[in-house]
Amino acid sequence: EIVMTQSPATLSVSPGERATLSCRASQSVSSNLAWYQQKPGQAPRLLIYGASTRATGIPARFSGSGSGTEFTLTISSLQSEDFAVYYCQQYNNWWTFGQGTKVEIK
């Protein structure tokens, strides 16, 4: 099983600041990596697939990068609605998720 490790577990950021979230795979997943946002009491929502392609309707302040084993999700200027938990997922070999990064208000 491919293990996905996200860091940090919690990220404290002020509104308007940049947030950088990391995701590492235990073996190469090529570009088969997605990012999801989850708010309390809601289902996860797709943000990014193919490591760097924004899903329909996702604002341009969200961007993804990386390939192989190292990936990054960047939120360029945090808005109030962006405070949530973010999960990475590999779909190269079955499907596994990282443990999540909580982005909280500083």
Add this chain to the structure above:
Amino acid sequence: QVQLVQSGAEVKKPGASVKVSCKASGYTFTSYYMHWVRQAPGQGLEWMGIINPSGGSTSYAQKLQGRVTMTRDTSTSTVYMELSSLRSEDTAVYYCARGAGEQLNNWFDPWGQGTLVTVSS
């Protein structure tokens, strides 16, 4: 628009079974794989398994083998997830999520709203 609507919350006793439904609409039901994912309280996301609505073939996460069964009804565009021999650790929100493309290896989009299953004596 593509929509997945799940059945309501359930409370079950240890040792019992639960069956959760997920009704799809807005697309050709048999053209896309469907996954089940669960999330224990305050925890992350755990992939449970996949069903091909076209032929009904399934694959399950190893830790759930023997306890989970996924089925589908093409006449109502509904998939089902049944989990047996429930224990307290199965308390979680259960989500169905559609594979995003017609190939097997794809991300998930969209997701159902989730069904809370509580296992308690």
